[in-house]
Amino acid sequence: MNYLTQQLVNGLTLGSVYALIALGYTLIYGVLQLLNFAHGDVYMVGSFAGYFTMIGLGGPQNPMVPIWVMILLMFLAGMVVSGGLGVMIEKFAYRPLRSSPRITSLISALGVSLFLESAVLLLFGPKIRNYDTTDYIPIGTGIHIGGVTIEPMRILLIVISAVLMVVLILVVNKTRLGRGMRAVAYDSDAAVMMGVDVNRVIMLTFLIASALAGAAGVMVGLVYFTINNYMGFLAGLKAFAAAVVGGIGSIPGAVLGGLLIGFLESLAAGYLSPNFANVITFAALIAVMLVKPRGLLGRSAIVKV
Amino acid sequence: MRSFKIVSGLTAATCVALALSACAGGSTGSTTAAAASNSASPASSSSDAASSASAASSTPAESGAAKECTGSVGFMGPITGGAASIGAEQLNFTQLAVDNFNTKSGSTYKVVQGDTQLDPGQASTIGQQFVSNSAIFGVVGPAGSPGVDAVGPPFGKADMAFISASATATKLSDGSYPTFFRTIPNDSVQGPTDADFISGTLGAKKVVIVEEKTSYGEGVATSVKDALVKNGVSVTVVRVSKDQPDYSAIVTSVANDTDVVFVTFQIAANSQVLATQLKQQGKKAVVFGSDGSFSEDFKTPGSYVSSFAPDINGIPADAEIIKQYDAKYGAFGTTYGPPIYVAAQALVEAAQRACEAGSITRADVLAQVKQTKIENALTGGTMSFTAKGDVEGAKFYVFKINESGKPVFVK
Numbered sequence: 043m044n045y046l047t048q049q050l051v052n053g054l055t056l057g058s059v060y061a062l063i064a065l066g067y068t069l070i071y072g073v074l075q076l077l078n079f080a081h082g083d084v085y086m087v088g089s090f091a092g093y094f095t096m097i098g099l100g101g102p103q104n105p106m107v108p109i110w111v112m113i114l115l116m117f118l119a120g121m122v123v124s125g126g127l128g129v130m131i132e133k134f135a136y137r138p139l140r141s142s143p144r145i146t147s148l149i150s151a152l153g154v155s156l157f158l159e160s161a162v163l164l165l166f167g168p169k170i171r172n173y174d175t176t177d178y179i180p181i182g183t184g185i186h187i188g189g190v191t192i193e194p195m196r197i198l199l200i201v202i203s204a205v206l207m208v209v210l211i212l213v214v215n216k217t218r219l220g221r222g223m224r225a226v227a228y229d230s231d232a233a234v235m236m237g238v239d240v241n242r243v244i245m246l247t248f249l250i251a252s253a254l255a256g257a258a259g260v261m262v263g264l265v266y267f268t269i270n271n272y273m274g275f276l277a278g279l280k281a282f283a284a285a286v287v288g289g290i291g292s293i294p295g296a297v298l299g300g301l302l303i304g305f306l307e308s309l310a311a312g313y314l315s316p317n318f319a320n321v322i323t324f325a326a327l328i329a330v331m332l333v334k335p336r337g338l339l340g341r342s343a344i345v346k347v
Numbered sequence: 348m349r350s351f352k353i354v355s356g357l358t359a360a361t362c363v364a365l366a367l368s369a370c371a372g373g374s375t376g377s378t379t380a381a382a383a384s385n386s387a388s389p390a391s392s393s394s395d396a397a398s399s400a401s402a403a404s405s406t407p408a409e410s411g412a413a414k415e416c417t418g419s420v421g422f423m424g425p426i427t428g429g430a431a432s433i434g435a436e437q438l439n440f441t442q443l444a445v446d447n448f449n450t451k452s453g454s455t456y457k458v459v460q461g462d463t464q465l466d467p468g469q470a471s472t473i474g475q476q477f478v479s480n481s482a483i484f485g486v487v488g489p490a491g492s493p494g495v496d497a498v499g500p501p502f503g504k505a506d507m508a509f510i511s512a513s514a515t516a517t518k519l520s521d522g523s524y525p526t527f528f529r530t531i532p533n534d535s536v537q538g539p540t541d542a543d544f545i546s547g548t549l550g551a552k553k554v555v556i557v558e559e560k561t562s563y564g565e566g567v568a569t570s571v572k573d574a575l576v577k578n579g580v581s582v583t584v585v586r587v588s589k590d591q592p593d594y595s596a597i598v599t600s601v602a603n604d605t606d607v608v609f610v611t612f613q614i615a616a617n618s619q620v621l622a623t624q625l626k627q628q629g630k631k632a633v634v635f636g637s638d639g640s641f642s643e644d645f646k647t648p649g650s651y652v653s654s655f656a657p658d659i660n661g662i663p664a665d666a667e668i669i670k671q672y673d674a675k676y677g678a679f680g681t682t683y684g685p686p687i688y689v690a691a692q693a694l695v696e697a698a699q700r701a702c703e704a705g706s707i708t709r710a711d712v713l714a715q716v717k718q719t720k721i722e723n724a725l726t727g728g729t730m731s732f733t734a735k736g737d738v739e740g741a742k743f744y745v746f747k748i749n750e751s752g753k754p755v756f757v758k
């Protein structure tokens with residue numbers, strides 16, 4: 043029982059990360075119908091921003107500020123840098139192509155992804171960086187129930203993910219900006235005619251989506267320690283799959299898809315074979331897509347007749 | 348509707364691709380599409396390298412007035428991709444060895460870069476390019492054993508000597524590739540050394556081997572497992588992809604009465620993550636890393652790690668080279684650099700001997716590589732090759748990580 047519980051905790055942690063990244067995919071797809079393949083790399087840049095903030099504040103062993111302030115500043119830096127990067131990517135790589143065929147933007151997204159990976163490699167070198175979380179959050183702290191351990195950073199990750207998801211849902215459903223997003227997603231031409239500043243809405247969508255990815259990047263560093271310039275690729279692909287399985291364009295769907303992948307991966311690794319965890323996870327996802335081609339929470343297509 | 352179809356198609360393609368890559372053991376792990384850069388880099392003769400001549404000395408090469416010779420050394424390693432941190436150090440050490448030799452001899456050898464991304468397909472393409480580049484008299488690399496399998500036949504046909512500094516699969520030196528050499532011991536040496544230490548000194552009864560799904564990881568894991576089983580130890584093997592970001596699920600599955608977790612990661616940071624997560628989940632098992640973990644990135648106190656050299660930083664003759672490297676490229680973090688320095692050194696010294704005896708042809712260089720004898724080699728002691736291309740008298744050493752995270756020689 044302890045074994046299963048611990049694996050579920052592992053899955054929930056991993057799933058929360060995927061969900062946060064998947065939210066960005068789904069948000070941008072919902073508004074622009076664009077698959078932003080650079081999103082995983084925006085997440086990677088966020089984790090580097092958090093890392094260098096920590097180093098700037100004295101490093102893991104001698105922080106100049108209280109730990110909680112340092113962690114807060116790391117999150118802020120990750121979100122601000124990634125958010126700003128997202129806005130710039132939209133402005134320079136996607137906006138000029140908005141009226142081009144969709145495949146053009148897709149190629150541009152792949153280009154941005156490779157650009158970011160290589161830029162970080164050039165700027166910071168190939169060395170794998172370590173958040174060294176255990177230097178400031180001692181091993182042994184956290185919740186222990188029976189043989190199950192939940193470290194403080196995992197609790198923080200799960201709580202922050204949940205809070206950010208709720209905030210996002212509130213923003214989309216209850217605010218003027220959210221109404222604008224929904225209007226642009228539904229029919230951007232009509233939204234323009236109704237006085238919605240489409241460019242501003244799209245820019246803010248990128249800002250929010252990328253800031254979430256930045257937060258996810260910092261969380262991954264805090265919980266799983268190591269970061270490198272290629273980490274965005276696989277995480278981005280999995281989050282993309284999560285968004286599609288949940289029903290791309292659907293916010294609760296992205297959360298559900300992310301958590302599903304996290305649980306599947308942990309349980310497959312724990313009970314079947316870590317080597318085949320990805321195979322098992324994606325085979326299960328293919329099965330879901332065969333039964334529900336629009337994803338678990340995807341809306342059915344309404345075709346004009 | 349159309350866009351939805353595109354999304355569904357892409358998802359299916361992604362799923363299939365991921366599934367396939369996991370089956371293949373994640374041998375590439377890289378997303379960049381960087382092609383082989385086949386441009387010859389100018390062999391700069393740095394003045395600060397002059398003082399290293401004594402450290403990099405080779406008895407047969409010291410034959411009075413050196414003749415000025417030219418030619419190119421091909422370098423094959425993962426300059427980009429998931430293993431770029433290893434490839435960058437290998438490239439830098441190769442360049443440093445060639446620069447130092449140029450300064451010492453007055454010759455102007457160059458390094459031609461070939462980025463394999465640790466992918467045998469890419470290695471094969473670059474191998475063909477190198478064979479058709481008549482300036483190249485020998486090759487340093489490829490980094491991984493699958494890469495050696497890919498270039499072994501064409502290099503053999505072209506009489507091209509190639510010296511790897513990190514391909515450890517035992518079968519590579521069974522005579523199939525007559526022009527293959529390596530400057531590191533193979534897996535048949537590392538396995539018994541580590542296994543005897545685990546079962547003898549540590550007295551372990553139950554061991555979990557975490558095998559990285561690469562030919563490196565598989566080779567070491569198999570060799571250690573066989574030796575442990577022979578010593579009567581109960582062994583469980585867990586295989587993981589090298590791109591796995593999280594080992595929590597594996598750590599959870601390690602039984603509480605496990606004495607040692609042996610890891611075969613090529614990237615030491617991964618061993619560090621696993622060791623930390625073991626502690627976080629309250630497991631008592633001690634982590635023992637293969638030579639891929641010998642790096643400042645693996646620093647969990649009380650862990651063990653093996654290496655092919657007693658202590659690179661402790662070999663007096665190496666101090667000068669390490670200082671030069673630090674000044675030029677910054678501190679190095681893995682154990683992959685020094686053996687490739689020796690490989691490059693063996694190759695240019697062989698070329699110089701061939702040149703002084705007549706001309707640099709690939710066959711001449713190959714014959715001279717077989718005669719290699721480097722005293723005070725960067726990897727410790729005197730380095731020469733056996734008839735099969737392995738290192739003569741190769742040994743492995745065991746270190747324990749101390750309280751400040753530094754490896755201390757144990758055995």
